[in-house]
Every structure is written in C-alpha cells, then in structure tokens.
Amino acid sequence: MTSILQHLAHLQGGHLPEFTPGSVWLAGAGPGDPAHLTLGVATALHLADVIVHDALVDDRVLALAAPGAVLEFAGKRGGKPSAQQADITSRLIELARQGRRVLRLKGGDPFIFGRGGEEVAALIAAGIPFRVLPGLTSGLAALALSGMPGTMRGVNQALVLATGHGADGEGAPDWAALARLDQPILIYMGMKNLPIIAAALMEGGMQADKPAAAIAWAGTDKQRRITATLATLADTAAQAGLEAPAILVIGDIAATDFRGL
Known part of the structure; x- marks a missing residue:
C-alpha cells in the first residue's frame, strides 16, 4: 500500500488529497477484484477511520483498510434483510459529526444505481463536507x-x-x-x-x-x-x-x- 500512496503522491505533485476529520468520501470499489480500484480509492481505504461498505464490496478490497479502521456493513440486497437507506445516511452524518474520516464504499460506481446522489444530497443538507471518488461501474x-x-x-x-x-x-x-x-x-x-x-x-x-x-x-x-x-x-x-x-x-x-x- 505504501508504494501505491507514493505513486499517487508523485502523480499529484507530491501531495495527497486531504481526507479531513469530519468529512465523508463516497467511493466506488469497482467490481470485485482490487485490481479494479482507482488509486484515489486505494488511498481513501488507507486513510479512512471508518468504512461503511455495501454487500458487494469484495473482502480483498476491505483488507486494504488501514490497521485500526472500523468496518461497518450497510449492505442492501434485493429480497434479503437490508439496511434502510435513511439509516445509512443518518449513520454517515453521525460518524462525520464525531470527527471521523468516513469512507462510504460502494460496489461499482457510487453514482450509477448506487444511491450516491441521495446520500450526497443528505450530506449537503446536514452541512457535512464530502468528496466523490468514481469507480468502475459494474x-x-x-x-x-x-x-x-x-x-x-x-x-x-x-x-x-x-x-x-x-x-x-x-x-x-x-x-x-x-x-x-x-x-x-x-x-x-x-x-x-x-x-x-x-x-x-x-x-x-x-x-x-x-x-x-x-x-x-x-x-x-x-x-x-x-x-x-x-x-x-x-x-x-x-x-x-x-x-x-x-x-x-x-x-x-x-x-x-x-x-x-
């Protein structure tokens, strides 16, 4: 992971985007294999304090989280017991207000049938700083x-x-x-x-x-x-x-x- 961060820092002129406490990054994990992650999402995994992830995020992707990062499952699967969208959004706001660096990690891309737009709208209404990191849509x-x-x-x-x-x-x-x-x-x-x-x-x-x-x-x-x-x-x-x-x-x-x- 260190080599990935160093490479990204080089591409961005020597500095990484700042993942500030109290903010939420909505990111796409792509389909399955960690090879499909963007460098930006790989960086976010390394920096996040809490990762609120969907059911389709591969365990190999979650394994890239920083030591000590908290993983919270918030999966929604058709026909199966699932987290309610309102509860997920409320949890993102709650964690951000606790001063955490919150990564909302979705399979594919957060803005392609991922309800990312709904979550961003709620973050804006709550005054929570956010960043969107695209993912390879499934x-x-x-x-x-x-x-x-x-x-x-x-x-x-x-x-x-x-x-x-x-x-x-x-x-x-x-x-x-x-x-x-x-x-x-x-x-x-x-x-x-x-x-x-x-x-x-x-x-x-x-x-x-x-x-x-x-x-x-x-x-x-x-x-x-x-x-x-x-x-x-x-x-x-x-x-x-x-x-x-x-x-x-x-x-x-x-x-x-x-x-x-």
Missing part, C-alpha cells in the same frame, strides 16, 4: 471482463444503462421505448424480474431472437457468463442456477466473445 466492467465490447463499429452506436429493480412498477423504465432504440441495454438488478423485462421488451417490438446474456459476479473468482436469446434468457439462467448479482445484456454485442488470456 455493467461496463462485466462486459469487458466477459469479452463483450460495449460499443463496436458496425454493431451499435449507443449503450443504454437501465435498472431492473421494480421492472413493472411505478417509475420502471419504459421498456417499449428502449426496445424501439434497437441499441444494447445493460440491466442492473434485473435477475428477479428477468421474465417480466423480456416480455415487456418483446411486447415493445424487440425480436425474440435478439442475442442476450447474463454475467454474474463480474470481477470475482465466481464470475459466470451465459448466452441465450431474449426469449430464452430467463429459462437458460434458471437452468444454469445463475443468481444475482448479475448484469443482463440485451443486444447484438451479447453475441460477441473476445475473452483473452
């Missing part, structure tokens, strides 16, 4: 790690990020509108509602034989990828025993497989 990382280019000349001109949480409820994506775009869709938190999502996309005009894939546990030693079609993905995933967390990929890029060494 959707894009899952593509690269499983051999799918997010964009490819002659294949697609756009990429849509969508949430599958509450897929058929109020505030759900307009699946028919997304189907008409005919561009690849990356769906976060969509495993539970995959049959509903697939049916809605096909009802919106997307072809049943459109290439589709699911990538589970991207960036970890449990990573798995299955490939099917839009119409068969839900059954194929169920037969394979694939479970969340997973990224769903709907579109022509799902047919590619450029995995290297």
Whole structure:
C-alpha cells in the first residue's frame, strides 16, 4: 500500500488529497477484484477511520483498510434483510459529526444505481463536507471482463444503462421505448424480474431472437457468463442456477466473445 500512496503522491505533485476529520468520501470499489480500484480509492481505504461498505464490496478490497479502521456493513440486497437507506445516511452524518474520516464504499460506481446522489444530497443538507471518488461501474466492467465490447463499429452506436429493480412498477423504465432504440441495454438488478423485462421488451417490438446474456459476479473468482436469446434468457439462467448479482445484456454485442488470456 505504501508504494501505491507514493505513486499517487508523485502523480499529484507530491501531495495527497486531504481526507479531513469530519468529512465523508463516497467511493466506488469497482467490481470485485482490487485490481479494479482507482488509486484515489486505494488511498481513501488507507486513510479512512471508518468504512461503511455495501454487500458487494469484495473482502480483498476491505483488507486494504488501514490497521485500526472500523468496518461497518450497510449492505442492501434485493429480497434479503437490508439496511434502510435513511439509516445509512443518518449513520454517515453521525460518524462525520464525531470527527471521523468516513469512507462510504460502494460496489461499482457510487453514482450509477448506487444511491450516491441521495446520500450526497443528505450530506449537503446536514452541512457535512464530502468528496466523490468514481469507480468502475459494474455493467461496463462485466462486459469487458466477459469479452463483450460495449460499443463496436458496425454493431451499435449507443449503450443504454437501465435498472431492473421494480421492472413493472411505478417509475420502471419504459421498456417499449428502449426496445424501439434497437441499441444494447445493460440491466442492473434485473435477475428477479428477468421474465417480466423480456416480455415487456418483446411486447415493445424487440425480436425474440435478439442475442442476450447474463454475467454474474463480474470481477470475482465466481464470475459466470451465459448466452441465450431474449426469449430464452430467463429459462437458460434458471437452468444454469445463475443468481444475482448479475448484469443482463440485451443486444447484438451479447453475441460477441473476445475473452483473452
């Protein structure tokens, strides 16, 4: 860790960003492997007094915390007992007011389906100083790690990020509108509602034989990828025993497989 800090200090002209007592840094841990951490997040792990982390932050990442740092679990997992968002936000404010250096560590990127915006808004309202450290969002990382280019000349001109949480409820994506775009869709938190999502996309005009894939546990030693079609993905995933967390990929890029060494 010392060599990482020295390298970052060199890049920044000899000084590290100041992690002041009483402040909160919201950081993205990326998907799994510590190799996907930014130097800034690695630095924050070394400097934080308290790390309030989500369920999907890899244990190998947490192992980079400074000796004596307190680790507080604040995971939210669909269908399982989870911390309430209001309680998490209140805890961040409480810890900051105690004069702690608080690292709010999330899997992926804190501002991509990570509720980071809600937490920043609460910190601002409470007058708590904060910094946001981007992370490699799990959707894009899952593509690269499983051999799918997010964009490819002659294949697609756009990429849509969508949430599958509450897929058929109020505030759900307009699946028919997304189907008409005919561009690849990356769906976060969509495993539970995959049959509903697939049916809605096909009802919106997307072809049943459109290439589709699911990538589970991207960036970890449990990573798995299955490939099917839009119409068969839900059954194929169920037969394979694939479970969340997973990224769903709907579109022509799902047919590619450029995995290297």
